[in-house]
Amino acid sequence: MTDNTRESVLTTLKPFGLMATAVTPLNGYHDECYRVDTNDGPFVLKIAPGGTAQDLIDFETSVVEHALSIHPHLPLPRHRRASSGTAFATVTLDGHPRHARLLSFLPGNHFADFKPKTGTLREELGRILGQLDRALLDYRHAAMERVFEWDLARAPNAARLVGDIRENERRDRIQAIFDRHSDIVEPAMAGLRKSVIHADANDYNILVDCGSDGTPMVTGLLDFGDTVLTQTVNEVAIACAYVMLDEADPVGAACDLIRGYNSVLRIEEEELELLFTLILTRLALSSTFSALWSQQHPDHSQDAYHTVSEDAVWRLLDQLKRVHPDFAHYAFRDACGLTPCTRSAAVVDYLTSANGERPVLTYDLVTDPVCVIDLSVASTNAAAQDDTGDADVWSKLIADQINDAGAVVGIGRYNEARVCYTAAQFGLPGSEPRTIHLGIDLFAPAGSPVLAPFDATVHSLRDNDLDLDYGPTVILEHRLADDESFYTLYGHLSRSSLDRLQPGQTVPRGEPFAELGESTENGGWPPHLHIQLVTNMLGMEGNFPGVAEASRRAVWTSICPDPNLILQIPRAAFPAARLESADVLGLRRKHIGTNVGLSYRSPLHIVRGRGAHLYDVDGRRYLDCVNNVAHVGHSHPQVVRAIADQAAVLNTNTRYLHEGLVRYAERLTATLPEPLSVCFLVNSGSEANDLALRMARAHTGGTDFVVLGAAYHGHLTSLIEISPYKSRGPGGAAVPPHVHEIPAPDSFRGLHAASPDPARSYADEIQPALVAIQDGGRRVAALIAESALSCAGQIMLPEGYLFSIYEQTRSAGGVCIADEVQVGFGRVGTHFWAFETQDVVPDIVTMGKPVGNGHPLGAVVTTADIAASFANGMEYFNTYGGNPVSCAAGLAVLDVIRDDGLQAHALRTGRTLVERLSSLAVEHPVLGDLRGSGLFVGVEIVAPGTRQPAPRVASYIINRMRDLGVLLSTDGPDHNVLKIKPPMVFNEDDVTMLTDRFAEVLGEHFIMGQDAR
Helix, strand or coil, rough: HHHHHHHHHHHHHHHHHHCEEEEECCCCHHHHCCEEEECEEEEEECCCCCCCCCCCCCCCHHHHHHHHHHHHCCCCCCCCCCCCHHHCCCEEEEEEEEEEEEEEEEEEEEEEEECCCCHHHHHHHEEEEEEEEEECCCCCCCCCCCCCCCCCCHHHHHHHHHHHCCHHHHHHHHHHHHHHEEEEEHHCCCCCEEEECCCCCCCCCEEEECCCCCEEEEEEEEECCEEEEEHHHHHHHHHHHHHHHCCCCHHHHHHHHHHHHHHHCCEEEEEHHHHHHHHHHHHHHHHHHHHHHHCCCCCCCCCCCCCCHHHHHHHHHHHHHCCCHHHHHHHHHHHCCCCCCHHHHHHHHHHHHHCCCCCCCCCCCCCCEEEEEECCCCCCHHHHHHHHHHCHHHHHHHHHHHHHHCCCCEEEECCECCCCCCCCCHCCCCCEEEEEEECCCEEECCCEEECCCCCCCEEEEEECCCCCCCEEEEEEEEEEECCCCCEEECEEEHHHHCCCCCCCCECCCCCEEEEECCCCCCCCCCEEEEEEEECCCCCCCCCCCCEEEEEHHHHHHHHHHCCHHHHHHCHHHCCCCCCCCCHHHHHHHHHHHCCCCCCCCCCCCEEEECCEEEECCEEEEEECCCCCCCCCCCCCHHHHHHHHHHCCCCCCCCCCHHHHHHHHHHHHHHHCCCCCEEEEEEEEHHHHHHHHHHHHHHHCCEEEEEEECCCCCCCCCHHCCCCCCHCCCCCCCCCCCEEEEEEECCCCCCCCCCCCCCCCCCCHHHHHHHHHHHCCCCCCCEEEEEECCCCCCCCCCCCCCCHHHHEEEEEEEECEEEECCCCCCCCCCCCCCCHHHHHHCCCEHHHHHHHHCCCCCEEEEEEEEHHHHHHHCCCCCCCEEEEEHHHHHHHHHHHHHHHHCCHHHHHHHHHHHHHHHHHHHHHHCCCCEEEECEEEEEEEECCCCCEECCHHHHHHHHHHHCCEEEEEEEECCCCEEEEEEECCCCCCCCCHHHHHHHHHHHCHHHHHHHHHC
């Protein structure tokens, strides 16, 4: 900025009684704009071009003040009055009069640059625009009917400039949009309501910032320079055009804004019919005016302000070529709480009232016995498909279910969420998968004839021969009495069916026109008919989506109503519907203790687990980075089979001889060093640790225990007392006298981090506790310590640590208990047991969680001497501990770890994970420390430049990662350590997904703001 410009700005401030301490130029489309820092805070100075009419300046100012008088909370810039009392001042610059205004400076980032652009943020923007427009519905001003080139009502004038677009394809595309506007919008414009609107809620006129918890919020709506009296719906169209830019789901993004706007100011149905075309028109105007600017200013190619959105607009136009206008209209109606598809009611009424038979197969689906084949996310059939991966085996499984039920046809349900659609056409990684079934499946033998349920003509046919697609498909058209049509789709036919048909061919009701195909020709499925009712073909031929995204369920089920309107299968044949997520949550709050916590701000309704993934009720898959209980993978088929096979034969207690008990004890103790050889089986890690305390007291005669700071050993009363993580946390009581806490050996924020001393002995840290026990006239029973600290913050112990404190404990007469509940069974990669990394042998080892891969199983393994001391005459009996089913699960887990080489796999995968996380830590100072071994990893989140915990940032990260399909959690006394303890089958593809999503979140404004501070 030149000295002359600065002086001009300083001169302009005088009528406002301010002195500038700094002046910074800002971008502006018409006005010259500056940020001016003054003795009274920051402001934005706007200087209108010479010749700007005063009534336009007054109009722009008056609109803002009127809106704020009704909604003072709106995030609009306030005008600072000049000394004369007016909202603007006329000053002379370069010998010419100019109108200047001073507005409050609003904080925030341009919406265009902000990350993440969440659905709630777009809804909030919609509500703000709705509040503004509602305030302006009756507002009037003399200048409001000005002629303005960007007004969507004047689009035909802009259409004359299309020739400025040089590329032929782009020019034709824009011309087609303007032609559509002329054909559809112009005839209806006069009948639409009109009001004064902002008219330019583009992504650079919207400011966004983060709340204290990272929630994005709109902090400013800027620049009322385009304000005009026009059709009210144009406000929504303009804003939608910009929130759709660079979105994977642009229609969904528009729906978010529409939903928010409509919640404040109802969008009328006539407006919704035109909205998609108006959005396209705004994009066409933007590209046309960008082209015009480039033509008129060939020497200003570096001035990107006037063409800043050009590339994004063209990317969006390319996306919207694949969106049928009717579908967008239906989605917008759904966002407003209206029935999405306007054609459906007539079709449903016709099918409900029509009389006569509606044959589809040669079986009578009304009277013949049928059975429902459950293919939902949580079904065993879906699991069986995973296990076999073979259409023939899956076909036999379904055929057996039909035969066992004494049925003639199996029914696959409409509107059922499924996870069997695994081919690329159902959703690429990172996109929302299509999981909601839009038809009804009729499982019957290959070759079964398919009949037309109504008089029809062949609309179209095609062999959709992709893997897991329809295979040969026929679509029939049926006429309604009012000359409208509806359609029925038939998928998974034989290839020969297509040879006998052609479009336009008549098919009378009840006539066989096709037959069911074999698995080899029907897309790789068990033989069945997929029948689907379609009320609007959306311009498609030979194919139509048979599966929808869960977020679009209401739209697609409106376009494709329940085919049982045709089939008329008795409702009694269908099982009762499962509870909706909201109902489950409501019942949980009513009947489950409120301190039984839920993860994440938006709880997940999880119904299925497989490998390293969990699935919600709608079939969305989440990468599970935290559930170490499913040690060898969720629902591992080998473990499931072992449990099921044994449960089918016997499950009883340990008072009888059973080979499974001794085989498991033999296998488990073989993984441990001598003299650990005697095993007690229990139900959980908590039971294991409680039993270990009893053993220690029985063997030593001692009463007191030494524990590590922030340790957690279980939920029983005896264990809460020795778990500082709980007893020192919310709701905790004082640490009881028989428990003695020593500092956790945290090398990042513990004693050694504060004052590193290479000569310091770890024995010094336990001695005060041992002395206190002795001085109190008591005896030590045991030291209990995790071999790597989990709840304390995923802390790996320093070299020699356990050796030192074990030695001191034994010298004082106590025994040493290694809690391996979280870290055993090969998780650390280098060794099978984490205590082995410390070159020690405990006296007692406790196990839980991973032992049975989620089946209730825990274990205590000790020496023969301690076991003998415990055998003091009181029988130890556990009704379920060591039962045959649990032992079968435990043996299967050991087999899988061995046979699949999971310990070595954890070491390799964990090293890759730490390498990639370390590269992220270089760029993001909030990652204060990385630590761990194998698939036991912790990431400490801190205030950048310090070692101070940042739990708000950690909470933000895990909730955002959940939104992106990755499940993490936090640990540590300050809940600022991200814990990564996935199932051991977690692989390098999973590492890539985790770190890619993590990098995305770390690049969001809330995190980057922390880095900047």
